[in-house]
Amino acid sequence: MEIHKKIVFGRIDHTYLSSWKSDNEVELHKGNDVVMFTMTEEVMKQLHKKLGDKLTQIANERLEAAQQLAQEESSEDE
Numbered sequence: 314m315e316i317h318k319k320i321v322f323g324r325i326d327h328t329y330l331s332s333w334k335s336d337n338e339v340e341l342h343k344g345n346d347v348v349m350f351t352m353t354e355e356v357m358k359q360l361h362k363k364l365g366d367k368l369t370q371i372a373n374e375r376l377e378a379a380q381q382l383a384q385e386e387s388s389e390d391e
Contacts, residue, residue, distance in 0.1 A: 322348060 322343055329340040337357060341348045352360070 320348070322346070 322341065325341045325343050327342050329342070331338050337352050337354070339350055339352060
């Protein structure tokens with residue numbers, strides 16, 4: 314039998330990744346609460362790619378919104 318747990322931590326305040334430890338320990342902080350875990354290099358690469366993809370998506374959405382706003386303001390000035 315396997316037991317699984319899901320921890321709902323909410324929005325984190327900040328993160329910490331030790332640059333001097335070799336075990337790739339990651340900390341997620343919310344107030345005084347901390348979740349600590351380690352990752353393999355392969356998992357870190359996967360996370361890096363997923364975060365990069367998400368940040369690119371957010372940047373594209375903001376760029377489209379800014380372009381739309383600029384077009385609306387431009388048409389109002391005419």
